[in-house]
Amino acid sequence: MxxxxxxxxxxxxxxxxxxxxxxxxxxxxxxxxxxxxxxxxxxxxxxxxxxxxxxxxxxxxxxxxxxxxxxxxxxxxxxxxxxxxxNGTAGNLSLGFVWAAGTPHFSKGIAQFKQNNHGVTLNLEEMTTTHALDALRTEKIDLAMIFLNPLMDITDLEHQEYEIQKHLLALPDNHPLAQKDSVPLSDLHQLPFISFVRQAHPSLYDQIMHSLHAAGVEPNIVQIARLTQTTRTLVAAGVGVALVPESTQFDQREGLTYRPIDGVLPELAIHFVWRKNSLTPLMERLITHLQAQVPR
Amino acid sequence: MxxxxxxxxxxxxxxxxxxxxxxxxxxxxxxxxxxxxxxxxxxxxxxxxxxxxxxxxxxxxxxxxxxxxxxxxxxxxxxxxxxxxxNGTAGNLSLGFVWAAGTPHFSKGIAQFKQNNHGVTLNLEEMTTTHALDALRTEKIDLAMIFLNPLMDITDLEHQEYEIQKHLLALPDNHPLAQKDSVPLSDLHQLPFISFVRQAHPSLYDQIMHSLHAAGVEPNIVQIARLTQTTRTLVAAGVGVALVPESTQFDQREGLTYRPIDGVLPELAIHFVWRKNSLTPLMERLITHLQAQVPR
DNA sequence: ACATAATGATACGCTTTTCCTATCTTAGCC
DNA sequence: GGCTAAGATAGGAAAAGCGTATCATTATGT
Known part of the structure; x- marks a missing residue:
């Protein structure tokens, strides 16, 4: 022709x-x-x-x-x-990602990718793990970055690790535990606790609860926050403490301190996830690029 | 393909x-x-x-x-x-025509042609014979309708007759000759005469002058008018008489009368003229159509 | 688990299209 | 009147496209 x-x-x-x-x-x-x-x-x-x-x-x-x-x-x-x-230098891509993925290196990666691929239209949307999986399966998004763990049934999907984050304990500045450099897990027993809604990331939630129980820690959940933003506000206000992804510390906030945890907690594994046979060159390029931005 | x-x-x-x-x-x-x-x-x-x-x-x-x-x-x-x-149902065509060609049947023909050929853009321009020939040769127009006579050198052009008009004598209403039904050519001798500029239609001009001389008529040219419009104004004002194409009578005017001439005068032969090998289907169609509109 | 059916890919020969070489035709020119 | 330049025509060769037969893969049904 x-x-x-x-x-x-x-x-x-x-x-x-x-x-x-x-x-x-x-x-x-x-x-x-x-x-x-x-x-x-x-x-x-x-x-x-x-x-x-x-x-x-x-x-x-x-x-x-x-x-x-x-x-x-x-x-x-x-x-x-x-x-x-x-070859992935043009096209549209909808990406759903959990809040914790929104680190500075993530933003930088996205910005660079847009810079280098002017033909590409990226559609970014912050979602919970549950919502992102649903959006993937109904083809509302092409790619997700969510908390993945082995308990989830994702045989219809494919995935690849993005980054592993640790948990941190978020404390009010003046909290007694803030004195320590790191907090033993057992110290959390019966402490007033602020949690995210289970439905947002069910497997993760269950895994965390399991770990706490295993360490003999019975958290006293005083509040359930839908947004991480809210969690931090409540912690700063002294309502309680919270386990948060380490990426949370990138957003500094008055009156809040983060401490590492001493003890066994599940890792926060953020993975790229997509439908089987839907991996386009554009997606591949984006995944490769974003992964290259992850520190260390 | x-x-x-x-x-x-x-x-x-x-x-x-x-x-x-x-x-x-x-x-x-x-x-x-x-x-x-x-x-x-x-x-x-x-x-x-x-x-x-x-x-x-x-x-x-x-x-x-x-x-x-x-x-x-x-x-x-x-x-x-x-x-x-x-096949000539679309395109552009520039047509130059002498004033005398602008009869009611001409206007009607053009209007109909446009009606029946919506894809066609006609560019109409009134011109003198001299100007039209020049415009033809420089390809500023595609087709001309001009006074043609055998004396002209148009070996590089092709032509086809459109219509033959007779001369009429234009007189003021109150002119003595207006009493007659037709005016013998010899009566024009020494009469105050209004003529068009020779340069506009040189061959025609020369032919007319030749005929007048042959009939022993020495016209007394008192005024030269560039536009036929002006000629008629001057005649109506009593400045003199004029020989005009018969199509002129289609425009009625207060104080003006037309009379046939008795005697030998050249015919006013209006022809379509175009460059050799430039006859497009569109031009053919227009020529055929306009010619069909000529009465009798 | 194995045979069956459905579907796209591959192999290979035939047909059609496209191209090349050689020649013809026409129109200007000395 | 022959010469030259340019496009058209003729006929065979090369290439592209198509058809039949067959293979490979995957789902399906017993």
Whole structure:
């Protein structure tokens, strides 16, 4: 599909000489004459006024020439665009990610990717793990970055690790435990606790609770916060303490301190997740790029 | 140039099934697979996700489909347009015509032609014979309607008769000659005369003067008018009499009378004139149409 | 688990299209 | 009147496209 004939016509129209045009096209003159005749037959319109002396365009040819040029140009553009989408330098991508993934290196990575891929439209949306999985399966998003753990049933999906975060204990500045450099897990027993809603990340929630129980810690959940933002506000207000992903510390806040935990807690594994057979070059490129931004 | 492959792609994209698509295209399935593969190779982009279970578009294919459709549609439009221009139902045409050609049947003919050929843009310009010939040769106009006579050198042009007009004598209402039903040529001797500029229609001018001399009439040219409009104003004002084309009488005017001439005067032959080998279907159609409007 | 059915890919020979070489035709020119 | 330049025509060769037969893969049903 080289639009051969269209090119033949344009070249003859430019040279106004079958011999020279044929030379430019690297073919002999007779087939060129034939092909032009074929176009004329197909269109039902004579495009050239021929004499042995000179060749000129008929009004029909005059009208055809710019249109033919435009068509070819259009075709070039289409080709480029399709190629761009194919190798991932253009296209659309909807990404759902959990709040904890929104680290400075994540933002930087996204910004760079946009910078280097002007043809790409990224659609970013913050979601809970539960919501993101649903959005993936209903094809509302193409890619998710969520808390993954082995208990989840994701046989219809594929995934790849993004980063592992540790838990930190969020404390009010003036809390007695803030004196210690790191807090033993057992110290959390019966402490007033602020948790996220289980439904947001059910497996993670269950895993954390399991770990606490195993360490003999019975948390006294005094409040359930839907947004991490709210959790921090409540902790700062002295309502209680909370276990938060380490990425939370990137947002500094008056009156809040973070301490590492001494003891066994599940890791916070953020994974890229996508539907089977839906991994496009664009997604691959984005995943590779974002992963490269993760420190260490 | 049937844009075969493009159509193949579109059909497969619509059916999402190589077998059915091949059937719709009236070819076997293997060549279809081959051609699709050829497109993919050419674009450097996989367009379909194939499995023995189902075929689906890749993002690149998704982008390509509407573009391919648009391209084909565009091609159809181009074809139609070229065909229209070729058979004269569309296009542009610049027509220069002498004032005398602007009769009611001329106006009606033009109006009808426009009505019946909406794709046609007519560019009408009133000109003198001299100016029209120049405009023709410099390709500023495509067709002229001018006073033609055998003395003119128009070997580079072709022509066809439009209509023959007679001369009339334009008189003030109260002029003594207005009493007669027709005026003998000899009566014009020494009468105050209003003439057009010789340069406007030189051959015609010379021919008229020759006829007058031959009849022993020595006109007393008191004024030279550039516009026929002006001639009539001057005649009505009693400045003199004038020889005018019979078409002039279609414009009635207070205080003006026209009388036939008894005697030998050149006929006013208005011809279509165009450059050799420049007669397009559109011009042919216009010429035929206008000529059919001439009375009798 | 194994045979069956459905579907796209591959192999290979045939047909059609396109191209090339050689020659013809026409129109200007010395 | 022959010469030259340019496009058209003729006929065979090369290339592209197509068809039949077959393979490979995957789901399905017993």
């Amino acid at each position: 080289r639009f051969r004939k269209l090119n033949y016509f344009i070249t003859v129209a430019e040279e106004l000489h079958f011999g020279r045009a044929a030379a430019r096209l690297h073919i002999a003159q007779p087939p060129l004459s034939q092909q032009i005749k074929a176009i004329e037959d197909e269109l039902g319109a004579v495009l050239f006024e021929r004499s042995s002396q000179k060749v000129s365009l008929t009004p029909a040819g005059e009208v055809f020439l710019p249109q033919a040029r435009a068509l070819l140009q259009n075709w070039e553009k289409i080709q480029e665009q399709v190629r761009s989408v194919a | 049937r844009f075969r492959k493009l159509n193949y792609f579109i059909t497969v994209a619509e059916e999402l099934h190589f077998g059915r698509a091949a059937a719709r295209l009236h070819i076997a399935q293997p060549p279809l697979s081959q051609q699709i593969k050829a497109i993919e190779d050419e674009l450097g982009a996989v367009l379909f996700e194939r499995s023995s279970q189902k075929v689906s578009l890749t993002p690149a294919g998704e982008v390509f489909l509407p573009q391919a459709r648009a391209l084909l549609q565009n091609w159809e439009k181009i074809q139609e347009q070229v065909r229209s221009v070729a």
